[in-house]
Structures are given as C-alpha cells and as structure tokens.
Amino acid sequence: MELAEWEPVYETILRDFGFDRTADEHARDVLAEIATPFEFDRLAGVAGETVAIAGGGPSIEAETDRAADADFVVAASVAADHLSDAGVDVDLMVTDLDKNVHSAIELSHAGVPVAVHAHGDNVPAVREHVPEFDQEQVLATTQAAPVGPVYNFGGFTDGDRAAFLADEFGAAELRFPGWDLEDRSVDPMKRQKLDWAERLLYWLERRRGDEFEVLDSRRDEIDTSVLPI
Numbered sequence: 001m002e003l004a005e006w007e008p009v010y011e012t013i014l015r016d017f018g019f020d021r022t023a024d025e026h027a028r029d030v031l032a033e034i035a036t037p038f039e040f041d042r043l044a045g046v047a048g049e050t051v052a053i054a055g056g057g058p059s060i061e062a063e064t065d066r067a068a069d070a071d072f073v074v075a076a077s078v079a080a081d082h083l084s085d086a087g088v089d090v091d092l093m094v095t096d097l098d099k100n101v102h103s104a105i106e107l108s109h110a111g112v113p114v115a116v117h118a119h120g121d122n123v124p125a126v127r128e129h130v131p132e133f134d135q136e137q138v139l140a141t142t143q144a145a146p147v148g149p150v151y152n153f154g155g156f157t158d159g160d161r162a163a164f165l166a167d168e169f170g171a172a173e174l175r176f177p178g179w180d181l182e183d184r185s186v187d188p189m190k191r192q193k194l195d196w197a198e199r200l201l202y203w204l205e206r207r208r209g210d211e212f213e214v215l216d217s218r219r220d221e222i223d224t225s226v227l228p229i
Helices: 003-017 021-034 040-046 058-062 064-068 079-085 101-109 123-132 158-168 188-208
Strands: 050-054 072-076 092-095 114-118 138-142 173-175
Touching: 003 188, 021 114, 021 123, 021 138, 050 064, 050 079, 050 158, 058 064, 058 079, 064 072, 064 079, 072 079, 072 158, 079 101, 092 101, 092 158, 101 114, 101 123, 114 123, 114 158, 158 173, 158 188
Parallel strands: 050 072, 050 173, 072 092, 092 114, 114 138
Antiparallel strands: none
C-alpha cells in the first residue's frame, strides 16, 4: 500500500471519527523512538500461502479449526488467546495494545513477530509496554505517514490491518475465522469501527481481484462512496 493511495481514506477516517492527525503522528514518533527496524524475512512464510486472519469476535471459539488449517496464522488482538487455548500456533499477532498486552509480549519472547500499532490515544501503552517486547520481533506500524522503523501497510482496526499486512507480504488466499461484522451488541464506537473494517476489506478484495467469504451477502450494503474504487 503506497501512502498516496492510503492518504485519502485515512483523511476520511479521521473526519468520520473526529480524530486528530497530529495525535497519530505523535504516537508514531514515540513508537519510532523505541522500535528498531524489522527484518521482513521473518514474514517470508506469508508469500504464496493461505493465511488465516483470525478475528476476536464471538465466533472464533467455534472456528479455530479454520485457522489451524491455514498455512500461516495472523491473530488480531484477543484472537491470539483463543487460538492458543485451542492449541493453534500463531505466526503473527497484530495489536494496538488495548487488550491482552502480556500475551503479545510473551509471544514476542517466544519468537513470534508482533505488529504493534501506535495511534493517537495509546501513547501511554506504547511507552509502558513496547520496551517489554523482544525488540527483534516488533513490527511497528502507524496509520499516519511511516517514519524510520514505523511502517504503514494500510488498514485501521487490528483485524483489517492484519489483512492488509498479509496482502503486502504476498498472501495467496485470505481466510477470516472469528469475524462477526454483523454483531449489533457492541457499543457505538465499536460498531463504527466494524463498519470501517468492512469497507476496508471490500477495498482490499477489489485491489486483489478477490472475494472474501466474510463479505458474502454483505457487499450490496457496504457504503463504498468513501473508497477510491
């Protein structure tokens, strides 16, 4: 994902949520002071493979086998714990440090890469927790412009960032166990984030010339007016 492609969508997200870009940039800079450049060959196992993008929705407990059947498993946030409990190895975790931080830290020290994301309201968590990681396993990310060892592969929530990251590293097929885009029990902010995750997955599948099963029967209802398609 080139920044020029991501930028208009990012600006729309900022407006929609009322977020402050300078806060995102500050968080990115704090993370850049801590992180070291990531060796991308650690994710060589993604290229040409079937990758499970495991979400942390209620359905993950019943769908861990769909992750286990994939060649490479990316866990978004708490999905890592559900998969671990089911005996499914995680190959990459994606987190913005809002939940199960110690699981992420433990995975890093076990040699599992963790994509750690900095945004406007998680600076305290970045300062406190990122130094506790095995720094060689930290893939630092931002939704603003990339700087130094902090990268931007596209995406907004942990789940859709995981999908964009897998695409960036050459995944042949993406599967989505544990995704509950229709969950209406969440609070309004989470609902808004799920709506954006859905839009961004739609954009990604169009970019790939693909169709993700997680969007089947939902495409006609997605507001795509904000996407560059």
